[in-house]
Structure formats: structure tokens, C-alpha cells
Amino acid sequence: MIFFYSPQRGQKSFRFQIERWYVEKKLGEGGFGAVYRVRDQTGQYALKVEGVDEKVQVLKMEVFVLTELAARGGRHFTRIEDKGRFGNFNYVVMTLVGRSLQDLRKERPTQCLTLACALSVGIQCLEAIEDLHGIGYLHRDVKPGNYTIGRPELRELRKIYILDFGMCRKFTNDQV
Template identity: 25%
Template sequence: MKQIGRYRLDEVEGFGAFATVWRGFDVELETPVAVKVLAENWAHHADVRERFLAEARLLRQIHDPRVVRVHDIGTHEDRPFFVMDYVSGGTVADRVKPPGSTEDALRLAVECARAVQVLHDEGMLHRDVKPSNLLIAEDGRVLVADLGSAKRLAEASGVTVTTGTPAYMAPEQARGAPVGPRSDVYSLGAVTYELLSGRPPYDVSDPGTLLHRSNDSRPAPLASSGTVPRNLDHLLASSLATRPDDRPESAAAFADTLEQIAGGAKVRHVRRVRREVSPGLAITLAVLVFAASAAATWFLIG
């Protein structure tokens, strides 16, 4: 068993190039926590260390149930760490393979977009929106986490350092061009596409395909599967547009449209059910159609 101060580290929940996140336990308050610890090999890099601590400060500043909250920060054996809420429902990445129903996928996608909008309202871009950075609470809320790549909107209008995950990264972000809220909207479109299909919208195994994507590029449509409304394909295509101006103007607008489509999909389903008729009624209708046709024919001959 490992321990940092009063925090017991029980199991690794996730890890990346710079840090490890543990599922832990606060032995004094007797409550589960998540503890993020900077990797030992980066502990003496001043720029990485500062970026790690900046993430903790950003998370601490936001008071919203859709963003993971930081409760404590410290250093253990010269490695900084910070302590966060433990979110027990896993991540959105756990829900993409195999994909769930269209209704569940849309509900989760709306939650993701609402969480990202909270960051934008606080004047921040996430710049690494992806399924593993979106946590699911027991009540179904999605919480945004991992602000290691976050940047203040006021600082994002110039040339930026490329950061993020290629499968979910907007083309302008990959090029180091100025970014904005619509860059995160692109990432939300990619997450939504994967929730619906079980795969990212584009193959980016060759980074050049992201850097040189044409303006008329569109992801493979999903409506042909019969489970996705056609207008949802239109929304996904616009959110994944190469040009930022062609995307929904905000994460909130993206969420609003998703909700409208989800409501419309339910209405269409109800209408299909209403069109079903009993065999007896079908025979009666057929007789009436035949009689009307015969009468029309007699009238024309006469």
C-alpha cells in the first residue's frame, strides 16, 4: 500500500506522459479521493512542474458541479500532487466500445458539451477534449477533467503551441494557428461521433491527413445504419468542419441542437408506430381504394 500524507493510494485510475492519477482514500475524512501525481522523471523540469501546478489552480478556481474540484495540493518526495473529487462512474471512454443506443449516446454528448461550456464561460479553452478526460458521475452528470492543456481565451488568439490528441484535435489546433471555443466544439463533435459509432470520425494515423484536410471533408455518414437521424449527420459534419466558422458557434449551441435532434428522433419513432394498422383495417382500406378507383374509371368512360 502506498500513501502520500493522509491520502492512501489504492489503485491506478489512469496515467499519461506527465502524471499518474490514483484512486485513493482520505484516511482522516474517510472519503474516496483521486490523487494526481507528477511523474518522477518530470519532477525536476521547471516548465512541466509549473504547468502541472497551473492545472490544479485552474481547477480550484471553478466552482461548478460539471468540473472536477481540487481540494488539496502538496509535495511528496519532491513530486507535486493534488487531490480531487473521486468520480465513481468511470469515463466517457468506457461507453464508446461497444457504442450504446442513440438515445444514450446523445444524452452523454449533451452532458459533455454542457461541461465544456462551463470552462468557456470561465474564460478557458480545454484543448484536449476526449472521452478519457470526461468523467461520469453516478447521477449521470459529465464532469470535465484534466486541464493540463487548458489555455485562457484571452491568450489563445495568437499562434499557439500544438497540444491535444490527434483523433479529437481541430485542424487549426494541429497547425498551431489561433484557437477558440469552436476548436473545443470540433472535439465535442469527434466525441459524439465516437459515442454513436464506436470509432473516431477520421483516421489520423498519418498526421498529415489532419494538417492538410480539405475544406469540403466530411466524416462517413451514420444515418445509413438506420439508427441515427439524418439531421444528426448534418450537425456532426458541421461540428467537424475544417473551417472553424462553419462549426456551431459554441458548445452550448451544439448541446441545444443535439437536444432538439434527440426530441425529434423520438417523435419520428412514435409516428412510425402510429402508422402500423391491423390486418382487418388494412383489408378495409384496400377495398375502399379499389372502389374509388373503379368509380373514377366509370366516370371517365361515361
């Protein structure tokens, strides 16, 4: 069920609820949909939505890949909490992560990471790709904006996550 609340004076958008998820804030928007920070009784999560009429259904691929990675013990991936269709959109609720490597690098005065940090981040980024290839998928959109750190309040600042599997494609051994 979805509920809409009237905006308070000065607010630009409505607050709403989808099933048990209370939408708190829009985090971003892209060509295929939008991402929101949501909350339920257990904590905060990320909600990705896309219209059911989209020609390319990227959430379907995202859910499939993340489900397979979870079954194989993937090390650097968000966990799916909920998924479904509501009205005219599909949605998936997953682990809320921290800021992207792209944003973190841009904040640095030199726009560079320290050697120790770069090595740790690089190793974890490669581990994520290795796990993805291990289940037979190519990411096809590897970039600093699709890697994030964990959330500070969960003490995950040194953990790297890879995101955005909508462009993934399965490969076979004869394609390698």
C-alpha cells in the same frame, strides 16, 4: 509524511501513505505523471502526481482551472480536496469519478450509445465546455477519454465530468 509498507506475498507494489491519504491502487499513468485511488477518513478520492523536475508543470494549470471553476459554480468538474508538494513530486487530491466515455462506448456490443443516452451525454459535455470557456479557457484535449461518468455508489451514473486540464490555455477576446 510518507510511509512505505512492505508488500505482502505476491504483491507487485508497495502500499504507501502521503499525509492523510492512504494510496489504494494505481489507476493510470501518462506522459506527465500518475493517478492513484486514495482514501482518508471521509472517503475515496483521486490523487494525481507529477515530478517537480517536469519541464511542463501540468498540475499547476489543473489546480488553477479547477479552483476558478469551483468559485464560479462549474457543473461538470471534480473538486480539489488537497494539493501540495511532497519530496520530489507535486500532488493534487480531487473527486474520484467513474469510467470514461471511451471505455463505456467500447463495452457496448454495437460500440454506440442509445440516442437518448447520446443526447444527454452530449448536452452535458457541451455544458462543461461552456463553463470552461466562461472562465476564459480552452481545453485543447477534448476527447471521450477525458469525459467520465460519476461513481455508481454515489448514484452519479448520469452525471458527466470533464477531466485533464493540463493543456488548457487562457484566451482573450481578441483571440476569438
